[in-house]
Amino acid sequence: MMKAYLDNGNTTPVDKRVLEVMEPYFTEEYGHPLFIYSRGRKANEAVERASESISSTLGARGNELTFTSGATESIDLALRGAAKARRENGKHIITSEIENPSVLRVCEKLDENGFEVDYLNVDKEGLIDLEQLKSLIKNETILVSIGHVNDEIGTIEPIKKIGEIILDENPDAYFHTNAAASYGRVPIDIDEANVDLVSLSAHKIHGPPGVGALVAKEGTEIDPVNYGYQSLSDLRPGTENVPGIVGFEKAAELSFQDFDSKIKEMREIRDKLIQGIENKISEVILHGPRDENRSPANVNFSFKHIEGESILMHLDLQGISVATGSACATRKLEPSHVLTAIGLDPVIAHGAIRFTLSRMNTTEEIEYTLEVLPKVVENLRKMSPMSKR
Amino acid sequence: MMKAYLDNGNTTPVDKRVLEVMEPYFTEEYGHPLFIYSRGRKANEAVERASESISSTLGARGNELTFTSGATESIDLALRGAAKARRENGKHIITSEIENPSVLRVCEKLDENGFEVDYLNVDKEGLIDLEQLKSLIKNETILVSIGHVNDEIGTIEPIKKIGEIILDENPDAYFHTNAAASYGRVPIDIDEANVDLVSLSAHKIHGPPGVGALVAKEGTEIDPVNYGYQSLSDLRPGTENVPGIVGFEKAAELSFQDFDSKIKEMREIRDKLIQGIENKISEVILHGPRDENRSPANVNFSFKHIEGESILMHLDLQGISVATGSACATRKLEPSHVLTAIGLDPVIAHGAIRFTLSRMNTTEEIEYTLEVLPKVVENLRKMSPMSKR
Incomplete structure (x- = not known):
């Protein structure tokens, strides 16, 4: 059976190299x-x-990088670590309503612990409201955390503009970005974007699971959030996962090889999938922006009248792996907080399917998906009580 | 060149299986x-x-186990997690002065945050003072953390007796044990020993680095200490390191294969090394107990008049890997807190060398070490300003 792995936003196969x-x-x-x-x-x-090698891909230096057990830990360390280190300067934090739960749950915890968290609104394509950001930044703002690319709908946030606004309004506020969904796919330069803290994951770029990193620009104050045996790092305790770290380095290196041509290919494949779905299937809604504002790795559609979960299971039977709309709540059956934030009706949100690509995907996989998916949707609609046909 | 890897207490090679x-x-x-x-x-x-398989080796169940990024994280989660969950019941914690830094640094942090921490004394073999434990436990005691085996001098603490004392004096107090230096080498049954919380590491038993576990007996209350994206566990956020977890399972399985005969062999090798050093080298001091009270995997000697670090470097040149006395402060050149706690003069403590074995070590490695080590010690003593010869 032909297979197509289109759930790279969740986790990727480790590259044999x-x-x-x-x-x-x-x-x-x-x-x-x-x-x-x-x-x-x-x-x-x-x-x-x-450390040197991975940092250099962001325009940072080796001593600015701390290895962690993954992006989740990096984000927790960045947000709570910065909040703790800077609590004397203020208790105000800004994030957006469409962040990954790794950001939102830490923000909730900070909110419980006396910090004041504001959540930026987004427009129907998932772009944050820059005017609102500008108006919310105050003297007490110590931290702004905005993901570089939204992992559900692929929106590329304008981090350069966000960095400029923060620098203009309060140069002491730190800018953190969760780059798990963008690293190796959408370039980022921490100096150009005025970013202070970047969280990375290895297993989203064909590296091993269990490894991530936090890059913190020199001079950024962060306190540890975990304690214990200190090996090489004063910020993060524990024996380093050396094979994992070496694997992360290689995965990063491979992600930046032939970057422009590989990303161009990925974008072509993405657009082939988008156009194919729009041409072959009626009553579909693309979530997130098109073209340049969209991650080359992300496609997200709702198929009206049917449940995303049913589509997922039927595609799975034919060797195609995708995610439902709410990629991070799959066993929990909540509608995606991202899809509701861009204004979707919960019923439409439930019908969403996310396809996430990597540099390993091929045109053949997309063609196979475009052959299988329309039949799956048609059959499900025939059976669906929600269908009006 | 012949090689001997005798630093398994730090980290082990991953078994090919x-x-x-x-x-x-x-x-x-x-x-x-x-x-x-x-x-x-x-x-x-x-x-x-x-989860099931690893838990069963401790007499626990799969749902009592949480995977982490290593023993350091497991200990942090156990200690701070239990302290947070039980702070209404009291703020008193008991540990010992010879715990690994992963325990001591968390206890220091708890102490800073309003908990009261008592540190048990140990005798000259590193055994904790059970009478002192008994007298210190009070109604407000919420947690006792005593390592099962001391990772520097190999003392096996009497955890069954410790468990009984805690149960007698205050059955509501949790008993945590750091089993990183004992797991797979000295058996532990959480029911028999009345242990509530056990911290484990994979990379000390020929499993991969970057994976550990916390086993918490059903009903034990612990709060998370990290926040963010929740995958399978409510206690520890982050995507599971599946290959690492599967590797940990296999390493645990192999550690318990032919357990009795393998441990008997390890003990023979250990005693061959101890006797060889005592017979071939003058002015040596064995640290920690002998025979049944000593981990089958640990040998620790001071060689008078010379620095442990010099011995280590010369052994390294001949393919033999060992650790200095203060295994956890190697770049920091502090004398070992364990060796000072058992009453050693700092000069003697600086001359300590730790040899740690695993089931992969062979008699040949020990024979090679016993051929090389006496010459190294002799040469160093000739050059040493501390030597009286």
């Missing part, structure tokens, strides 16, 4: 990086090289 | 375990199977 560089660090080069004998020094050098 | 079971989860079975399509369900089943 990534696994290859990791393997010796599991079985041969297994030193503890804190230790001064030769095995330890080699492990330490591997971690430093990876 | 462990890597083998991990590999498909990197490249083929890469579903996100929260997701309801077939790939996700398979990943979910793998996580549940691993």
